[in-house]
Amino acid sequence: MTEARFDSVWDALENSPAEAANMKARAGLMIAIREAVDGWKLTQAEAAKRLGVTQPRMNDLLRGRIDKFSLDALMILASEAGLTVEWRVGKPAA
Numbered sequence: 001m002t003e004a005r006f007d008s009v010w011d012a013l014e015n016s017p018a019e020a021a022n023m024k025a026r027a028g029l030m031i032a033i034r035e036a037v038d039g040w041k042l043t044q045a046e047a048a049k050r051l052g053v054t055q056p057r058m059n060d061l062l063r064g065r066i067d068k069f070s071l072d073a074l075m076i077l078a079s080e081a082g083l084t085v086e087w088r089v090g091k092p093a094a
Helices: 010-012 017-040 044-051 056-061 073-082
Strands: none
Touching: 010 056, 017 044, 017 073, 044 056, 044 073
């Protein structure tokens, strides 16, 4: 029996490369936003106000509930957190 090898957990879990790429991008944004928020040393309520979201929404973000956030929503939150997002597009490695 041959074992499948994957580059990331998302490649293993998602049904298509496009879905895996979306999840990788969302996960990366969530991590970056959380790191920024952690650096502020604010309460969840204060951080939520700074990002323009509710405290329950901030809780979802900080707990990594990726299914509750679209890529668009995370891009907006990253911007509100003062982060710069750069995308790299290219052909897959051979």
